[in-house]
Amino acid sequence: MLTIKDLCKQYHTGELTQTALDHVSLCLRDNEFVAILGPSGSGKTTLLNVIGGLDQYDSGDLIINGISTKQYKDKDWDSYRNHTIGFIFQSYNLIPHQTILANVELALTISGVSREERTRRAKQALTQVGLGEQSHKLPNQLSGGQMQRVAIARALVNDPDILLADEPTGALDSETSIQVMDLLKQVAKEKLVVMVTHNPELAHMYANRIVNLKDGVIVSDSNPVSFKEEKPVHKNLGKTSMNFLTALMLSFNNLKTKKARTILTSFAGSIGIIGIALILSISTGVNAYISSIEKETLSEYPLSIQSTGIDMSAMMGEPVKKNNSEVKVVDMMENMFSKIGSNDLKNLKAYIEEHKEINQYARAVEYDYGISPQIYANDQYGIRQVNPDATMKKLGMGTSSNSMMSSMMNTNVFYSLPSHASLYDDQYDVKAGHWPKNKNECVLVLSKKGGISDFMLYTLGLRDPAQLDQILKAFSEEKNIKVTTGKQGYRYNDLLGITFKVVNASSYYQYDDTYKVYKDKSNDTNYINSLVQNGSDLKIVGVVQPKESTNASMLAMGIYYPYSLATSTIKDARNSQIVKAQLENKNINVITGQSFNDQSQKSFDLSSMFQVDNNALKNAFQFDTSKVNISIPQM
Template sequence: MLELKNIKKDYISGNETVHALKGISLSFRKNEFVSILGQSGCGKTTMLNIIGGLDHYTSGDLLIDHRSTKDFKDKDWDSYRNHTIGFVFQSYNLIPHQSVLANVELALTLSGVSRDERRKRALEALEKVGLKDQIHKRPNQMSGGQMQRVAIARALVNNPDILLADEPTGALDSATSVAIMEILNEIAKDKLVIMVTHNPELAQKYSTRIIRLLDGEVVDDSNPYTIEEKTAEIMKLKKTSMSFVTALSLSLNNLMTKKARTFLTAFAGSIGIIGIALILSLSNGVQSYISSVEKETLSSYPITIQDNSMDMSVMMQTMMGMNAESKEHADDKIYSKQMINDIMETMSDQMDKNNLAAFKEYLDNDSAFKEHTKAIEYGYNLKLNVFNEHGKNGLVQVSPNQVMEKLGFGNMAQMQESFMGAQASSNNEVWNKLPENKTLREEEYTLLKGNWPKNYNEVVLAVDGDSEITDYALYSLGLLNQDDLSDNFEALQNGKEIKKDEQVSYTIDELLDMEFKLVLNSDLYKKINGIWIDMSDDEAYVENAVKNGETMKVVGIIQPKEKALSKNEMGGIYYTNALEKHVVEEVEKSDIVKEQKENKDTNVFTGTAFSKNEKFSLSSLSDEQKMQMAMLSQEDLAAYMSSYNDNVNATYESNLEKLGAVDMNSPSYINIYAKSFDDKEAVADLINTYNEKQEADGKESNVISYNDIVGTMMDSVTSIIDMISYVLMAFVSVSLIVSSIMIGIITYISVLERTKEIGILRAIGASKKDISRVFNAETFIIGLISGLIGIGITVALNIPISMIIEDMSGVANVSSLPVAGGIVLVLISLVLTIIAGLIPSRIASKKDPVEALRSE
């Protein structure tokens, strides 16, 4: 079974070579009790370690069931020690932080035995040595004899073929020694027991064979065994492997014996995690706040596409560039400098005409846009003429708003509309359109009192979050006297004190009783001498038109929601899309619109062709027309001439727009409300896809251009915050690396402290990888505890930090760690600590098991 052939073992000591074994040749039976005697230093323990696979011979051969071990690799020796050999040491070599049961089970864990089977076999082994009732004790709670019995139970639990005992009674009293020898004697009945001892009396009494060594050579063998040459089946070695769970258990028990050091190490390792987690918490909180602002911004400032768009930034750069340009002149002359022409040329180059009719048709039929949007709203260049018959100073025109004109800013408002479009000029209006989409409407506003409009002639009044309405809106709606406003403004210009109105209030019923009159654009024109005259400056005519106009009733009061960007609502009236459709339908029925559509080449406001563009002149009239002119009153004649000259450059399309005859399939602007900021980017991509398709189809005129100023601004803020966060994290990461290095040092100290344990594990068959796994498990535990401590402290600190920031800025929950971020940081802590522990664990795996067993 076991045969030593001319085994030699040499050690290098300084410059000398020590010959520990000088050609040992021995064969052993499958079951016998062999005692090896000899003086100290004669090679007894060396031979025992070579038989056990803890030490390797210099030359010769060790045969196991006729199989040579010359070609054994480390994994073969590990398997041999685990499955074939059982060790019993003089100093017991039990792992102090493991229970009796765990110490005995340890060899079985390397064999891959199931947990239930391990416990069963360990209990049976302990029962054989009489310690079944001591399974939960630790080694330091037992006597020397009891600890040696545990060592024997551990050696037997894996049912080895060979039991090696190195001075098993050396540290025991006589009575206990006899008890241990009785156990070994019983084991030797069906196993090979090889015992090294200095006690010849016990050897003589219990051994079946005594071998004596002297200076590394066999000098006597009381019962030699010669193995006959025969073919035998080569023993197949089973693989050994320590599970990571077992490694975790070993390391956790060891760490629990040093609780204070483990906690301080883990806390030190968590400092870097805390720093990064706090930065991540603040960044996440700010980004969440920005995201909420973005969502609100998307509701009020969607992607807007106008029928005429212009990149204002380019124009501004052009104007700024003019001041930067300089040119010296050699003579004394004064030269002109191009400015307005350059600006106009730039504006012309940057002005894009968008075919919104084609784009609207595409949007209505494309499901991809609907997937990323919560609403798509269409707007039209439709000016509604709305009046308040019962204003503070009589009849007041509410829409278009006349307040700016009364203050002398009418031309400025017209310029704004010319450059920025009809939607931009709506900022001055108090008669505006509600979102058609119900979800969008309810996302922005809360119904404070009354009802939402159900019919086209029903409107709602908007107030701000404090249930207030600006005096600008009150003047515009005719609830305050506009003449008083004009007088105050004139007084202010002359340096006089202005009269301030006291704050007024209204009951809900007063506001819900308000009514307005709608006058169609076409109703403000009267046909004189075959042409249509604008009568909007004729007070009597307008009053009559208002009297016959349709009544608009306020049916509800709305208020912007707290988180809506429109929470600073200045106040005003909101109508529905149904009113727009109603006006367009009614305008289509009017005589002036019918006449214009029937005569597409004739300007109904001049009676001449659109292409003539001639100013009014009596000489150009026929005698009949002159006679008709002579019959007109001075007022009608003046209105006739003014209307003629104002419309001499008009076009067929501009006339229809002025009359309110708009095409509902051709909007003047489109507002696209995305579901989220990511969806907004997706919508932009879809628009680009649409443009690419139009270009591919040869329809360049259908290509859409737009400016997303809000999106660009928000994206820039997000990028800045990300950049600041990354820089701060980079600085804090230095502490994380330093703490990881410290954990590596602590792990190395643990390797030094657990050297004896390394020897024990190697003796029972643990491989080098298993030893590495034990210390990797230790760093894993420390890394996990560090990460969890760091995240726990961060979560605790986020509470007061958020409270302080909320107190200073009014923004709640600014410091909040995302769950995913916390998990990632714990994983980072684990990875860094495991990396830091790789070198110490490798050092541990390379330790010589014989030297490790000798350490204290």
């Protein structure tokens, strides 16, 4: 039994509220033919849609065989419509490119019924409405009455409890209308049929119950049923499902019926998909290219934070002070040197090491301690220092890093590799050998075209360093320079195996027991030669060249020793005697023996290091030395 209890439904349009159903209550038997009559706008179609689950009520309850629909969700309404309700519409709503058999099968297809069972039940339903022999026809091959009977068969094929008909004869002539009404009356013997119509004659002729609506209220009921006070329960009426293969086949059949449209749609869709794919691929490629350029550019020009810095942009400044002078002054030097800043690198390093999340924004964080290992060449041309390179000393220029000119004329060819190999190894092709694996190995980096400078040939001992000395001497004397061109090419094996010597810089200082100070022996050739002979080896074990695809490589042309050599140099210096002695007595300069704080003391008195033998001088020069005042000036 279908029970409608105190049902209300309103439609809201802006500030206007239209009441379609106003507290409607109605009980319908399991098998009867109910006709709902009323003028337009009385709420007939709204009541039918609410019963069929096509529209939701605002308040009240709709009860089917003791099951309440008040708490139904969308999926519950789907199963309710599929298993309990059959619909017959005025406009038939048949699929034009499907046969009438396929149209009838559609309700069973949605329910997940097997193909054989669908066909059997659909043919049975068509036979029931008198169209069993015409199941192969399309809807446009049938008359209006026949199409309405197909709609009735479709509504009956799922064996619903309730059959809802909205103006089923509205588009039919009188004779055909009678045929359809006869069929509905026959169905009403076993099921509940609820019909909405504007034709009161047909309603009174075929329906056994007439319900009149006006302004959303039931004004009359020819055969009412008393309400039973039973507490309804909430229950799902079944599950609606469709087999995946069935859905796929149904879609394929629909595509086949409109081949031209399907082809055109597919073609247009393909153009759109291909276009989007191209745009995405180009966008992805461009982003990847930009990312690689950024990565390579930053590898060659990394972000560097130094202890001090000068604003070089001030050199390109313009006058900013407005005055009436014809020639204005650019405060270039003032701006540049007034903006010299000092960075607290110690605390910055501690901050970076404490906040590890910084690493996700950088490929690597490198630290440079300004360490320059003392490297010597010991070959057929003798022993000479090659790092730090002292070539420019012959022109009277020092190699101090504090000298701007010295830094501009820097001739060093030895550099430290970054501690993270991932920063550079994928940018280079290994032409011979391998990358350094320990602190006693180094690698020769070629230019992008596979070359090295002629200056590096003197460092490698492939050309006589004396020739370079002659060139520098001629340059300093402003003479014409004649350069004898040597060998213009070498094989990789000519470069592999070249060995240098590394000397601990603290070894330059030797303790003097007499004066209790450390003496600098760096100008003592024999002493330096001894240090070099006993120094550790540094061998070229690889030759690499930037890849052609690399736009900006990290390593410039030169000889690169591993980062471990720099850290080892720091460790050796920390463990040296002179450093330990200086740390033990921080107030005394272990080289001069004087206090760091006492600036008033004179320099070391060299007279204490000499004694004059007057008798020896008298015998040598045969004059009275008592008349000679000999004194050694202090320095």
